[in-house]
Amino acid sequence: MSARSALGRLLALGPLRLAALAAALALAAAANAVVGYVVIDGRLDGEWYDLRDLGFAVARLRAELDAVAPPALSYWVTALVGVGGILGFLGLVLLLGSWVERRLLARFQIRRGPNRVGPFGLLQPLADALKLMQKEVLVPRGADRLLYAVPPIAVFIPAVLAWGPVPWAPNMTYLDINVGVLYVIAVSSLAVLALFMAGWASNNHYALLGAMRTVAMMVSYEIPVSLALLSVVLVTGTLQLSEIVLWQEQHRLWLGLLLPVAFLTFFFSSTAEINRTPNDIAEAESEIVAGYHTEYSGMKAGLFIAIELGNAVVLGALVATMFLGGWSLFGLETWIPPYLVLAAKTGAVYFVLVWLRGTLPRFRLDQLMGFAWKYLIPISIANVGVVAVEAAILVRLDAPGIVPLSAFTLLNIALAVACARFAMPEPSGGPSAGRGASHAPVLTTVLGGLRASERLRSAP
Amino acid sequence: MSFDLAPTLGHYLVVSGLVFGLGSAVALSKRNAIAVLMGVELMLNGVNLALIAFSRFGAAFADDAAALSGHAFVVFVLTVAAAEAAVALALAVLVYRRRETVDLDRISSMRW
Amino acid sequence: MESTGVAVAFWLLSALTVGGALLVLLSRNLLHALVFLVVAFLGTAGLFLTLSADFIAVAQILIYAGAIAVLIVFAIMLTPLASRDNANSLYAVPGILLGLAVAALVAFAALDGGWPELAGEALAERGFSSTVAAIGELLLGRYVLAFEVASVLLLFALVGAIVLVREEPPAGDGEGREP
Numbered sequence: 001m002s003a004r005s006a007l008g009r010l011l012a013l014g015p016l017r018l019a020a021l022a023a024a025l026a027l028a029a030a031a032n033a034v035v036g037y038v039v040i041d042g043r044l045d046g047e048w049y050d051l052r053d054l055g056f057a058v059a060r061l062r063a064e065l066d067a068v069a070p071p072a073l074s075y076w077v078t079a080l081v082g083v084g085g086i087l088g089f090l091g092l093v094l095l096l097g098s099w100v101e102r103r104l105l106a107r108f109q110i111r112r113g114p115n116r117v118g119p120f121g122l123l124q125p126l127a128d129a130l131k132l133m134q135k136e137v138l139v140p141r142g143a144d145r146l147l148y149a150v151p152p153i154a155v156f157i158p159a160v161l162a163w164g165p166v167p168w169a170p171n172m173t174y175l176d177i178n179v180g181v182l183y184v185i186a187v188s189s190l191a192v193l194a195l196f197m198a199g200w201a202s203n204n205h206y207a208l209l210g211a212m213r214t215v216a217m218m219v220s221y222e223i224p225v226s227l228a229l230l231s232v233v234l235v236t237g238t239l240q241l242s243e244i245v246l247w248q249e250q251h252r253l254w255l256g257l258l259l260p261v262a263f264l265t266f267f268f269s270s271t272a273e274i275n276r277t278p279n280d281i282a283e284a285e286s287e288i289v290a291g292y293h294t295e296y297s298g299m300k301a302g303l304f305i306a307i308e309l310g311n312a313v314v315l316g317a318l319v320a321t322m323f324l325g326g327w328s329l330f331g332l333e334t335w336i337p338p339y340l341v342l343a344a345k346t347g348a349v350y351f352v353l354v355w356l357r358g359t360l361p362r363f364r365l366d367q368l369m370g371f372a373w374k375y376l377i378p379i380s381i382a383n384v385g386v387v388a389v390e391a392a393i394l395v396r397l398d399a400p401g402i403v404p405l406s407a408f409t410l411l412n413i414a415l416a417v418a419c420a421r422f423a424m425p426e427p428s429g430g431p432s433a434g435r436g437a438s439h440a441p442v443l444t445t446v447l448g449g450l451r452a453s454e455r456l457r458s459a460p
Numbered sequence: 461m462s463f464d465l466a467p468t469l470g471h472y473l474v475v476s477g478l479v480f481g482l483g484s485a486v487a488l489s490k491r492n493a494i495a496v497l498m499g500v501e502l503m504l505n506g507v508n509l510a511l512i513a514f515s516r517f518g519a520a521f522a523d524d525a526a527a528l529s530g531h532a533f534v535v536f537v538l539t540v541a542a543a544e545a546a547v548a549l550a551l552a553v554l555v556y557r558r559r560e561t562v563d564l565d566r567i568s569s570m571r572w
Numbered sequence: 573m574e575s576t577g578v579a580v581a582f583w584l585l586s587a588l589t590v591g592g593a594l595l596v597l598l599s600r601n602l603l604h605a606l607v608f609l610v611v612a613f614l615g616t617a618g619l620f621l622t623l624s625a626d627f628i629a630v631a632q633i634l635i636y637a638g639a640i641a642v643l644i645v646f647a648i649m650l651t652p653l654a655s656r657d658n659a660n661s662l663y664a665v666p667g668i669l670l671g672l673a674v675a676a677l678v679a680f681a682a683l684d685g686g687w688p689e690l691a692g693e694a695l696a697e698r699g700f701s702s703t704v705a706a707i708g709e710l711l712l713g714r715y716v717l718a719f720e721v722a723s724v725l726l727l728f729a730l731v732g733a734i735v736l737v738r739e740e741p742p743a744g745d746g747e748g749r750e751p
Contacts, residue, residue, distance in 0.1 A: 072576060072577060075577065144601075144603070144604075146604065146607075147603065147604070147607065150607075177626055178626065178704060179626050179627050179630045179704055182627070182630045182631070182634065183630050185634060186630050186631075186633040186634035186637075186638060187633070189633075189634060189637070189638030189639070189642075190633070190637060190638065192638070192642055193607075193610060193637070193641055193642070193645070196642075196645055197603075197607065200603060212649060215642060215645060215646070219642055222638075239704060466578070466579045467578065467579060467582040467583075467622070468689065469682075469687055469689045470682050470683050471582065471586075472582075472619070472623070473678065473679075473681075473682030473683075473685075474678075474679045474682050474683065475586040475589060475590060475619070476678070476682075477674075477675050477676075477677075477678025477679045477681075477682060478590050478593070478675050478678075478679070479589060479590065479593050479612070479616070480674060480675065480678060481671045481672055481673075481674040481675020481676070481678065482590070482593035482594055482596070482597055482671060482675065483593065483671075484667075484670065484671040484674050485597055485667060485668045485670070485671025485672065486593075486596055486597050486671070487667075487671075488663065488666075488667030488668070488670055488671060489597070489660050489661060489663065489664040489665075489667035489668050489671070490659070490660060490661060490664075491659055491660065491661035491662075492602060492659070494602065494644060494647050494648055494651070495602060495605060497644070497647075498596060498605060498606070498609050498644065499596075501609070501636065501640060502593050502596065502609065502612060505612065505613065505616050505636070508616070508620075508628070508632070509616055509619060509620075512619075512620055512623050512625045512628060513623060514687075515623075515625070516623040516624065516625070517687075517689050518687070518688065518689070519688040519689055525706060525709075525710065528703060528706045528707060528710055529710060529714075529715075531625060531627065531628055531703055531706075531707050531710075532707055532710045532711055532714075532715050534625075534628050534631075535628070535631065535707065535711065536715075536718060536722055538631055538632070538635045538636075539722045539725070539726060540722070540725065541635070541636075541640065542635055542639060542640060542726070542729075543725050543726050543728075543729030543730075544729070545639075545640045545643050545644070546643060546729050546730065546733040547729050547732055547733055547736070549643050549644065549646070549647040549733075550732070550733035550734075550736040550737045551736060552647055552651065553647060553650045553651070553736075553737050554736050554737055556650070556651045
């Protein structure tokens, strides 16, 4: 009762409508249980009507196609089904997500949020998109036409590609490649260039500053991200995302508990990689207007705004997969469809992201960069060393039982608490603090070539 | 799709040769130090492509591990390319600081 | 390698790669050249995929398109506006001719070399299913010395690059940067 009303307050839904929503969800779950446990007697028999894992249906489709068509066709059809599924899900997320985010932010800030267009304001994102499409797209004078046109589309590519290796269910992975972790890192590193091009081509100082901030920040935070994922790979012994989920399912242990330092490092650094508050200095509206997309208007700006949402949801799925057990839920995944489990975990991570956005102020550029280089990277390297020793011990045990795993879990949590409690740097001074040296805009001065021009000007 | 369009070792080697040649043309004909570096990276790419193509198609390997040596070589090439890019770009920045230019035609003195 | 998918992918990706490389040579703007360079890198990564070299393809994207391209961005932004063109040097014509001669030479050697080449059944058999573990064993087994030397080289390059571009803090200036 209290949980229901809390949820209702959070989303500002009336009790009656909340009841309707809950009833619809319960009906869907009941229908699924009927299919799973009455019709096929609870067995995961891998038939196409076993909708707890859509991979079965696709496999059946491929078998039917192979019987009547040349073998190449089933590849194309599978590819289309997978891409269609991913794009459909992404579209749904982009439509619903911005409503959820604004609604939640409104609750955090004690206001109502969008509630006029459609039921509960659900059609607000659609109305926003229509409005943006009607607006004129202005190209600033002196802009680089080619490089100005490409980035709004190019930023979407990494966010779509990163969904590929995410396992939705035991047999439901679109791109089950055995270099999945590397693939995710590689794909996400492509976004840097698109954002830089957007800022540079706009022929605008604020945009260029935002672009250089983006590049510096993303390059710095890629290192802790990679090191965090390296410790995941060390423990599980595989680069394949589905295998990582299987490891967590077999050991009944979420890697976020076993590797808390890696988990928190990955989460925080990824918020920097995708420009989410509190790390959104690349588009800090109180400092540099809107950063790299200052000069974009109409639907092009809309695409940049939409992709931040898309990135946040991808991040949620990756965190859920690698650190929160993915589709597994301690045996419950045979009752609840695994993809719903993953979606719920993704949504939970996304909720935390919105929560952070509603709660924390933005860091300064030098604070953020200093935090990456002076704190996160040393801590991550030390953590990789600790995890390597633990992984070596785990490999030498026949079947790592509950004792070593829980011992390592407790040890790592203690280490994480120690790192956060005792080794955390003081946030370097505000405008009034200390020597005044730490907040000289060193990076932007150097990057803009300003120092060289100063020297030229002052040369005799 | 007619059969002679299916790629063989020769196809991949021609592509790698084209990339290598274009890369060397860029490296030899540009006057901007950074553009020259881009050309060098293209040349390394062509070499990588040839190595991987031989490792996939070559018939003279004893076993799969021997064939995968090509992949190991490419890993080393990638490492060296990253190191080389970092040092070369540092040099370019340094030269720019000292001489206010990265134009290779104007950086002609042997010492300064 | 009879499957039409691989053939289509090969022709598209090699067009992408060679076209990108050609546009690096032809474009007038250094940042445009960088974009085409990244296109060529991505095309090469795709070609690696058609050669079933998954690890190398991903490493190519990560290192070339991710790291080296960003390094080049930094270098371009650190040098002044005036030198952001992609103009030819005094020796452009002989340089381009030499490059084309190299390409022609390699193509001739490739087509006329009579390399011992797998085809048909034997080619399909060598479909490296998992290259990561095998490459790891090679790197830490047969080539462990080269691996260690490469890591030392990376360290030297890192330290060298930092030493080269480090700016001396202005002497006697009260507001020096952090030590």
